[in-house]
Amino acid sequence: MKKRSGTFYLLMVPVLLWLMLLIVIPHLDMVYRSFRFETDDWEMVFSLNNYLTFFRDQIYWLTFVKTALYSIGVTFLAFVVTFPVAFYLTKVVGKQYSSFMTLLLLIPIWIGELVTVYGWMILLRDNGVINTFLINIGIINEPIEMLFTNFSMTIGLLYMSMLFMIVPMMSALDSLDDSLIEAASDLGASKWTIFSKIIIPYTTPGIVSGGIIVFMLVIGDYVAPNILGGKSSLWFTEQIYNKFLMSFNWNEGAAFGFLLLGLSSAIVWVALKLSGQKLEKVGS
Amino acid sequence: MKRLALVSAIVLTLIASGAMAQESLRVLTWKGYAPAKLIKAFEAETGIDVKLTYSNNEEMIAKLRATRGAGFDLAQPSQDRISFVQKRFPIYQPIDYSKVNTGQLVASMVDAVKKNSAVDGKGYAVPHCYGTTGMIVNQKLAPEADDWSDLWNPQYDGKISYRLKRPLLIATAFGMGEDPFALYDDIDAYRALMKRVEKKLIDSKKLVKNYWTSGDTQVAIIKSGDANVISGWDGKGWTLHKENPDIDFIAPKSGALGWIDTFALPAKSKNIEGAYKYINFMMRPENAAYFTNQEGYGTASKDAINFLNAEIKANFSRSFPPADLDNIKWHPPVPAGFEKIESKVLDRIKAAK
Numbered sequence: 068m069k070k071r072s073g074t075f076y077l078l079m080v081p082v083l084l085w086l087m088l089l090i091v092i093p094h095l096d097m098v099y100r101s102f103r104f105e106t107d108d109w110e111m112v113f114s115l116n117n118y119l120t121f122f123r124d125q126i127y128w129l130t131f132v133k134t135a136l137y138s139i140g141v142t143f144l145a146f147v148v149t150f151p152v153a154f155y156l157t158k159v160v161g162k163q164y165s166s167f168m169t170l171l172l173l174i175p176i177w178i179g180e181l182v183t184v185y186g187w188m189i190l191l192r193d194n195g196v197i198n199t200f201l202i203n204i205g206i207i208n209e210p211i212e213m214l215f216t217n218f219s220m221t222i223g224l225l226y227m228s229m230l231f232m233i234v235p236m237m238s239a240l241d242s243l244d245d246s247l248i249e250a251a252s253d254l255g256a257s258k259w260t261i262f263s264k265i266i267i268p269y270t271t272p273g274i275v276s277g278g279i280i281v282f283m284l285v286i287g288d289y290v291a292p293n294i295l296g297g298k299s300s301l302w303f304t305e306q307i308y309n310k311f312l313m314s315f316n317w318n319e320g321a322a323f324g325f326l327l328l329g330l331s332s333a334i335v336w337v338a339l340k341l342s343g344q345k346l347e348k349v350g351s
Numbered sequence: 352m353k354r355l356a357l358v359s360a361i362v363l364t365l366i367a368s369g370a371m372a373q374e375s376l377r378v379l380t381w382k383g384y385a386p387a388k389l390i391k392a393f394e395a396e397t398g399i400d401v402k403l404t405y406s407n408n409e410e411m412i413a414k415l416r417a418t419r420g421a422g423f424d425l426a427q428p429s430q431d432r433i434s435f436v437q438k439r440f441p442i443y444q445p446i447d448y449s450k451v452n453t454g455q456l457v458a459s460m461v462d463a464v465k466k467n468s469a470v471d472g473k474g475y476a477v478p479h480c481y482g483t484t485g486m487i488v489n490q491k492l493a494p495e496a497d498d499w500s501d502l503w504n505p506q507y508d509g510k511i512s513y514r515l516k517r518p519l520l521i522a523t524a525f526g527m528g529e530d531p532f533a534l535y536d537d538i539d540a541y542r543a544l545m546k547r548v549e550k551k552l553i554d555s556k557k558l559v560k561n562y563w564t565s566g567d568t569q570v571a572i573i574k575s576g577d578a579n580v581i582s583g584w585d586g587k588g589w590t591l592h593k594e595n596p597d598i599d600f601i602a603p604k605s606g607a608l609g610w611i612d613t614f615a616l617p618a619k620s621k622n623i624e625g626a627y628k629y630i631n632f633m634m635r636p637e638n639a640a641y642f643t644n645q646e647g648y649g650t651a652s653k654d655a656i657n658f659l660n661a662e663i664k665a666n667f668s669r670s671f672p673p674a675d676l677d678n679i680k681w682h683p684p685v686p687a688g689f690e691k692i693e694s695k696v697l698d699r700i701k702a703a704k
Contacts (some may be wrong), residue, residue, distance in 0.1 A: 126698055193576065193577055215560065294564070294606065297559055298562050305701075309694060309697070309698065311413060311696045312409040312410060313690065313697070314691050314693075314695075
């Protein structure tokens with residue numbers, strides 16, 4: 068091995084400090100807290116109670132199941148919505164337009180999630196842009212209730228996470244040689260066969276890596292469910308927030324945080340197994 | 352290598368000297384509590400650089416708890432949220448009332464806040480302003496809504512909104528004809544009451560448009576017409592009234608909930624003298640009146656009334672006829688352990704269908 072110079076180690080110091088002080092130590096502290104439990108006489112003891120609460124109290128695990136199912140649904144929707152876009156940008160339009168159009172796709176990310184969420188509120192509310200338009204052209208008489216429902220929440224989550232699906236899919240599609248599609252077509256394959264036998268298998272690593280990012284973003288999101296979600300959309304992150312800030316129960320909050328980390332990682336692992344992908348391959 | 356060390360040394364000195372050049376005061380407060388004009392005047396008068404962080408009661412406690420009372424020189428919690436926190440996590444330090452110009456404050460409020468925030472006989476807070484939580488109603492569309500019980504009145508189906516936090520549970524109890532504050536020394540009776548409140552709010556959840564979550568969403572939901580009968584703060588209601596005379600703040604018949612926000616010193620405050628200067632500056636009659644004229648909340652400054660706009664005075668007399676004024680339910684200090692009960696109740700209501 069090559070001998071490292073002093074500068075190399077000096078430059079490592081900030082990175083190591085950063086990792087230790089901001090990531091490793093706080094997490095260790097949280098792990099420690101999550102196993103501490105406060106008895107009725109305000110005594111702190113070591114206990115698994117914080118984790119058990121999650122499984123004992125139906126409202127907590129039900130919320131998690133609901134959050135997870137919604138996140139999987141949003142991930143799937145993100146794929147359905149963005150695949151044609153990614154395909155169009157890489158295979159149909161020319162290079163000179165496609166990079167400009169990709170740039171356009173990035174704009175919502177520059178604005179920030181909170182602002183786009185407020186934008187959706189303006190569009191979706193009872194006397195908002197969409198309802199007013201539909202009433203004015205006479206399609207409906209009464210405004211359709213869209214804001215503060217699961218529908219508006221799904222839109223918000225989808226809008227925020229879509230881009231993270233498009234980019235890995237585009238890079239996968241980009242490397243797909245057009246001649247493969249042409250050859251299949253010459254040999255008489257139908258459009259569906261080309262799609263399911265060539266395009267999908269080839270882009271699976273891109274789809275899976277996009278899917279993982281989207282799933283993790285959505286399951287850990289706080290803003291969209293909280294603002295667009297309405298009165299029944301209790302998201303699991305909201306419960307963690309409440310544990311920390313409303314009931315001052317950091318120990319339970321820490322335990323819930325680790326449960327979210329563990330359970331969502333488990334879901335990703337299962338998805339990798341099901342799709343036959345390896346994390347190293349998807350991650351690259 | 353040597354060069355790098357030199358550069359980093361220079362950078363570090365620059366950062367350090369920049370931070371020390373000016374005396375600063377880090378204030379943890381609520382939006383609107385530190386009007387820009389007053390902050391500028393304070394900075395010009397004292398040379399202290401004021402750094403503001405906006406927050407709310409829950410976050411204030413969490414922030415200070417995380418640092419054990421460091422990071423800020425002055426905080427502004429509500430008076431009922433001090434003593435129970437202080438008993439468990441020492442995040443504040445006692446106030447030296449001799450350094451506060453109490454002569455310019457309403458004496459009864461100073462005494463009440465001192466008593467309610469006391470731990471081991473020492474007061475931890477000075478009153479800043481007060482207001483009430485009541486209802487904001489669009490009186491053209493819901494002319495008869497005047498009580499907490501209208502928050503579950505089927506007549507306003509789909510046009511009701513409130514903030515799903517502890518004041519709402521208290522308000523619901525009052526609307527049901529109960530007195531939650533009387534049960535503050537009996538945790539079991541309080542738990543039973545919260546069960547009934549939970550049932551009431553879950554049963555009537557279908558009538559609710561949405562739960563508002565902040566001052567801004569509160570204003571937005573009634574201004575846009577998404578809701579006509581909402582829970583709300585008096586200052587917000589009066590600001591809305593100025594723009595749209597149909598909307599106004601109403602003191603519910605079963606009692607508006609009164610709160611007092613205070614000044615308190617975090618345990619590791621680095622600029623205690625500056626904090627006292629800030630308190631005394633903000634409570635000068637003309638400055639306190641400027642704040643009230645801007646935000647609509649009442650002030651604890653005694654002579655501020657001489658500087659108030661006529662319109663602000665009119666708000667108080669319009670929304671609080673004498674009977675309703677006497678009926679304001681002032682929040683007593685929250686006993687320990689109650690927030691745990693309430694947060695479970697709130698979770699279950701939010702998760703209910």
